[in-house]
Amino acid sequence: MTQSIIVQVGQCGNQVGCRFWDLALREHAHVNKKGIYDEALSNFFRNVDTRRSDGENSDITGGKIRSLKARAVLIDMEEGVVNEILQGPLRDVFDNTQLVTDVSGSGNNWAVGHRIYGPACQEQVVEKVRRAAEHCDSLQCFFLIHSMGGGTGSGLGSYVLRLLEDEFPEVYRIVTSVYPSAEDDVITSPYNSVLAMRELSERADCVLPVDNQSLVEIVNKIRYMSHQGKPGHVIKKDSTVISGQGGACGAEKPFDAMNNIVANLLLNLTSSARFDGSLNMDLNEIAMNLVPFPRLHYLVSSLTPLYTLADVSVPPRRLDQMFTDAFSRDHQLIRADPKHSLYLACALVVRGNVQVSDLRRNIERLKPSLPFVSWNQEGWKTSLCSVPPVGHTHSLLALANNTCVKPTFLELKDRFMKLYRKKAHLHHYLHVEGMEQGCFTEAISSLSSLIEEYSQLDATKRMLTPDVPRLTIAT
Amino acid sequence: MSVVTLNLGQCGNQVGQELLNVVSNDAFNAQKNCPGVQGKTYYACALDRFFREEQTGELAARAVLIDMEPKVINHAIATAAKSDMWKYGDGSYFCEKQGSGNNWAKGFCVHGPQHEEAVVELVRREVERCDRLAGILTMMSVAGGTGSGMGTYITQCLRDMYPHSFILNHLTWPYSTGEVIVQNYNSVLTLSHLYQLSDGMLVHENDTVHKICAQLMNIKHISFSDINKIIAHQLGSVLQPADVGGTQSDYSRNPVGDLMSSLACHAEYKLLSMSAIPHMSSSSLAYSSFTWPGLLKHLRQMLIANARMEEGIDWQVCVPPVRQGAERTREIKQLQFNTSLANLLILRGKDVSCADSGAFLHPGLYSSWLPPEAAFRTWSSLMPFNGYEKSATLISNSQSLLQPLNKMVGKAWNMFASRAYIHQYTRFGISEEDFLDSFTALEQVISSYTCL
Numbered sequence: 001m002t003q004s005i006i007v008q009v010g011q012c013g014n015q016v017g018c019r020f021w022d023l024a025l026r027e028h029a030h031v032n033k034k035g036i037y038d039e040a041l042s043n044f045f046r047n048v049d050t051r052r053s054d055g056e057n058s059d060i061t062g063g064k065i066r067s068l069k070a071r072a073v074l075i076d077m078e079e080g081v082v083n084e085i086l087q088g089p090l091r092d093v094f095d096n097t098q099l100v101t102d103v104s105g106s107g108n109n110w111a112v113g114h115r116i117y118g119p120a121c122q123e124q125v126v127e128k129v130r131r132a133a134e135h136c137d138s139l140q141c142f143f144l145i146h147s148m149g150g151g152t153g154s155g156l157g158s159y160v161l162r163l164l165e166d167e168f169p170e171v172y173r174i175v176t177s178v179y180p181s182a183e184d185d186v187i188t189s190p191y192n193s194v195l196a197m198r199e200l201s202e203r204a205d206c207v208l209p210v211d212n213q214s215l216v217e218i219v220n221k222i223r224y225m226s227h228q229g230k231p232g233h234v235i236k237k238d239s240t241v242i243s244g245q246g247g248a249c250g251a252e253k254p255f256d257a258m259n260n261i262v263a264n265l266l267l268n269l270t271s272s273a274r275f276d277g278s279l280n281m282d283l284n285e286i287a288m289n290l291v292p293f294p295r296l297h298y299l300v301s302s303l304t305p306l307y308t309l310a311d312v313s314v315p316p317r318r319l320d321q322m323f324t325d326a327f328s329r330d331h332q333l334i335r336a337d338p339k340h341s342l343y344l345a346c347a348l349v350v351r352g353n354v355q356v357s358d359l360r361r362n363i364e365r366l367k368p369s370l371p372f373v374s375w376n377q378e379g380w381k382t383s384l385c386s387v388p389p390v391g392h393t394h395s396l397l398a399l400a401n402n403t404c405v406k407p408t409f410l411e412l413k414d415r416f417m418k419l420y421r422k423k424a425h426l427h428h429y430l431h432v433e434g435m436e437q438g439c440f441t442e443a444i445s446s447l448s449s450l451i452e453e454y455s456q457l458d459a460t461k462r463m464l465t466p467d468v469p470r471l472t473i474a475t
Numbered sequence: 476m477s478v479v480t481l482n483l484g485q486c487g488n489q490v491g492q493e494l495l496n497v498v499s500n501d502a503f504n505a506q507k508n509c510p511g512v513q514g515k516t517y518y519a520c521a522l523d524r525f526f527r528e529e530q531t532g533e534l535a536a537r538a539v540l541i542d543m544e545p546k547v548i549n550h551a552i553a554t555a556a557k558s559d560m561w562k563y564g565d566g567s568y569f570c571e572k573q574g575s576g577n578n579w580a581k582g583f584c585v586h587g588p589q590h591e592e593a594v595v596e597l598v599r600r601e602v603e604r605c606d607r608l609a610g611i612l613t614m615m616s617v618a619g620g621t622g623s624g625m626g627t628y629i630t631q632c633l634r635d636m637y638p639h640s641f642i643l644n645h646l647t648w649p650y651s652t653g654e655v656i657v658q659n660y661n662s663v664l665t666l667s668h669l670y671q672l673s674d675g676m677l678v679h680e681n682d683t684v685h686k687i688c689a690q691l692m693n694i695k696h697i698s699f700s701d702i703n704k705i706i707a708h709q710l711g712s713v714l715q716p717a718d719v720g721g722t723q724s725d726y727s728r729n730p731v732g733d734l735m736s737s738l739a740c741h742a743e744y745k746l747l748s749m750s751a752i753p754h755m756s757s758s759s760l761a762y763s764s765f766t767w768p769g770l771l772k773h774l775r776q777m778l779i780a781n782a783r784m785e786e787g788i789d790w791q792v793c794v795p796p797v798r799q800g801a802e803r804t805r806e807i808k809q810l811q812f813n814t815s816l817a818n819l820l821i822l823r824g825k826d827v828s829c830a831d832s833g834a835f836l837h838p839g840l841y842s843s844w845l846p847p848e849a850a851f852r853t854w855s856s857l858m859p860f861n862g863y864e865k866s867a868t869l870i871s872n873s874q875s876l877l878q879p880l881n882k883m884v885g886k887a888w889n890m891f892a893s894r895a896y897i898h899q900y901t902r903f904g905i906s907e908e909d910f911l912d913s914f915t916a917l918e919q920v921i922s923s924y925t926c927l
């Protein structure tokens with residue numbers, strides 16, 4: 001069995017991370033009734049004997065659960081959020097050896113996070129990550145969680161990404177990035193996002209972009225549906241998708257509902273690495289199958305069911321609806337319309353009581369309505385995990401490498417240019433040593449060329465592409 | 476003589492286990508149902524092929540299990556141990572913690588060289604435990620990373636180590652869609668490399684076997700285990716003891732060597748396909764009876780019309796009159812007639828001596844450059860196989876894999892033209908040149924089979 005480490009950076013990264021740990025614990029508690037430390041748990045958790053007096057907690061393999069410790073490194077340049085976590089209900093799964101903090105924050109400035117805190121924290125970050133890695137016997141993947149809009153998550157987060165690449169070149173790097181909405185209260189968020197994106201394009205194996213506007217819309221729609229309260233349409237109270245209820249954390253904080261959605265994305269993505277199934281998708285198969293060109297590794301994700309509610313018995317019609325919904329606009333975690341753009345590849349990560357024949361039937365049914373790039377007409381990767389999310393009988397995570405990410409990037413570019421033309425707030429960045437205007441121009445041209453790559457693929461959509469002439473053999 | 480099987484990757488290990496189940500069950504049943512000398516000889520010969528007796532009296536498979544992740548192997552070892560019939564040899568496996576992630580290059584360039592020594596040592600140990608080695612049978616899928624990439628690398632090592640032994644590769648070809656997006660690349664790389672190394676490649680296509688499960692076995696929710704049972708049945712029907720021409724005592728002959736000498740007679744033609752008849756769920760089997768003329772008539776039509784299953788055979792296709800040169804080739808295309816280079820027919824069961832396979836000797840079935848007597852062989856055994864009173868299996872070196880191969884290469888080539896996914900391979904040391912070489916090699920194979 002392999003292990004993964006979560007590196008959560010900045011306020012957003014830590015808050016989303018927290019929701020992930022809470023729900024992960026709850027999911028394992030639901031499945032693992034005997035309290036035995038099993039392979040599934042070992043993916044994200046260590047089992048340690050805390051009674052040892054020498055301070056160094058030693059790992060216990062197998063046997064009863066003693067004390068679970070998250071395989072995580074928590075990084076923030078202010079203390080508020082991390083302290084709250086350490087005093088909250090999850091305090092037992094973290095300890096001081098997993099933290100890297102400072103006091104003043106990056107002030108929504110990528111340059112402060114990347115150029116000042118990056119080098120300053122480098123040694124500490126590497127040491128803590130290495131320590132977490134030493135507790136793994138086969139470390140497979142880092143999950144970096146951060147926001148693109150602030151200073152620490154975007155600046156230091158992308159710096160940490162580089163450290164991971166340098167120190168652990170063999171370990172996969174999957175990044176969950178929360179993109180700011182258009183009305184974001186951080187004025188400099190377009191700068192921060194574009195500067196961070198350049199790093200993500202170069203150094204991540206996969207990026208799962210999520211945008212706050214979509215999360216807000218999803219949460220609102222769920223609230224609306226659950227308050228309608230039609231008989232037979234009740235959202236089950238214990239469904240992890242929509243609420244944190246039943247978890248260790250009591251009262252809900254403002255971002256919690258939104259962060260639950262992101263946490264569920266990660267839970268589903270890693271389900272096959274944690275639990276058994278008849279068709280496993282290992283984490284190292286994700287990039288291999290979904291990333292045809294190195295920079296085009298942005299995967300649009302959608303979760304279902306979100307609004308159709310957790311019934312106990314599932315007529316096949318309802319099951320098919322789950323597959324249909326995964327391709328609709330209002331289930332995507334960024335504002336995007338995959339059906340009207342071009343698919344480069346698509347993965348379906350299914351959990352629960354679903355058969356291979358259900359998968360095949362639905363792919364056959366949906367394929368005609370989904371445009372795929374000419375050289376990957378059969379670009380489907382599927383996985384089946386037998387354990388469904390808590391409170392559901394089945395679930396689906398669709399990961400699409402699709403040109404529908406382009407509008408999000410174009411919009412970001414526009415917002416960046418609006419500020420940049422006026423040189424607004426630029427001096428805050430240029431103050432920082434080593435930060436030159438060149439960094440901005442390089443970042444924006446990196447984004448432009450990424451957009452251009454998607455455009456070129458998009459352009460092939462309407463062309464009739466005949467088969468490429470084959471090699472001829474002299475006979 | 477004994478066969479050492481080498482199971483690689485998830486598919487190889489799962490199919491390999493099913494094969495051992497089928498041959499051991501069949502051997503035990505033969506002894507039970509046919510108490511005389513005949514049953515005993517069959518039983519002893521079958522077991523000696525695939526198993527050895529340990530000091531404790533337990534039967535251990537002459538098999539080596541290889542995967543880069545532990546799940547599948549752990550499961551295989553545990554279920555075999557529970558079977559009460561046989562087990563895997565102690566320590567006859569090698570696994571690591573992380574698979575090759577569907578990347579042929581990772582299997583071939585990284586895992587292969589890294590673990591060569593350990594794996595080759597396990598095979599050597601098993602080979603040395605055979606009184607007489609018939610050959611090495613490797614089993615793997617061509618679509619993943621470990622079986623295909625590492626399997627190819629290990630085949631290469633074994634070729635160097637045993638230059639004079641037979642190496643037969645059993646390959647599972649992928650479903651056309653839904654599992655591994657880069658499967659056509661992995662397949663092209665595997666097949667092109669193995670073509671240089673292998674003595675023969677015995678192919679099962681998942682799509683075809685799936686259809687057999689659905690239409691002939693009437694299985695609703697088809698699992699890999701169902702598919703593997705069919706594959707194992709067909710493989711077992713070939714590898715179990717049979718009279719290869721001559722007297723019954725020929726049981727001790729070399730099954731792998733005899734198979735190769737009958738079928739793989741030319742370095743450019745190494746692709747072997749299989750079909751068997753009948754396939755039927757055990758519940759319907761009880762109410763059916765078969766005659767040899769009926770079975771052979773169907774099987775022959777399956778051969779010439781290129782159907783892998785007795786349902787939906789095109790009875791319109793017939794053997795064209797023997798003509799010369801280009802004219803003949805054109806006619807073949809129109810008629811969808813499947814030309815053979817060589818065929819091996821294996822008959823098992825009651826009254827097998829009455830079975831007349833003369834219709835397979837029609838010269839029109841074969842390429843013009845081999846006389847039918849050289850191109851066609853029959854093996855037989857009086858023992859009913861695997862619960863079927865009568866059964867017939869045909870292994871064919873013919874054009875029947877041409878179409879799936881051509882599709883596979885075509886799809887990979889389309890992808891390659893955009894250079895999609897190539898960076899995933901160059902990372903580990905497989906270059907664009909290597910791809911081009913592989914494409915060239917397979918276009919050559921396609922062209923050779925087309926002109927048959």
Ligand SMILES: Nc1nc2c(ncn2[C@@H]2O[C@H](COP(=O)(O)OP(=O)(O)OP(=O)(O)O)[C@@H](O)[C@H]2O)c(=O)[nH]1
Pocket residue numbers: 009010011012013015016076077078105106107108109147148149150151152153154178179180181184186189212215255258259
């Ligand atoms: N979805 C979600 N978004 C958040 C959360 N917290 C902050 N954000 C968003 O993240 C962006 C601000 O980044 P933060 O993560 O707060 O900033 P930081 O990384 O801590 O950096 P500094 O505070 O500048 O040091 C804005 O776009 C917020 O809307 C959260 O818990 N969930």
Ligand SMILES: Nc1nc2c(ncn2[C@@H]2O[C@H](COP(=O)(O)OP(=O)(O)OP(=O)(O)O)[C@@H](O)[C@H]2O)c(=O)[nH]1
Pocket residue numbers: 483484485486487489490542543574575576577578615616617618619620621622623647648649650654655658681699700702703
């Ligand atoms: N017939 C059959 N095919 C299988 C089985 N398991 C996997 N496959 C096929 O094998 C291909 C995938 O290759 P695997 O054998 O799973 O891969 P692997 O060799 O373990 O390599 P990696 O997992 O990539 O390291 C697909 O085409 C599957 O359809 C099985 O038990 N039976």
Ligand SMILES: [Mg+2]
Pocket residue numbers: 010011078105106150152
């Ligand atoms: Mg902050």
Ligand SMILES: [Mg+2]
Pocket residue numbers: 484485544574575619621
């Ligand atoms: Mg595998």
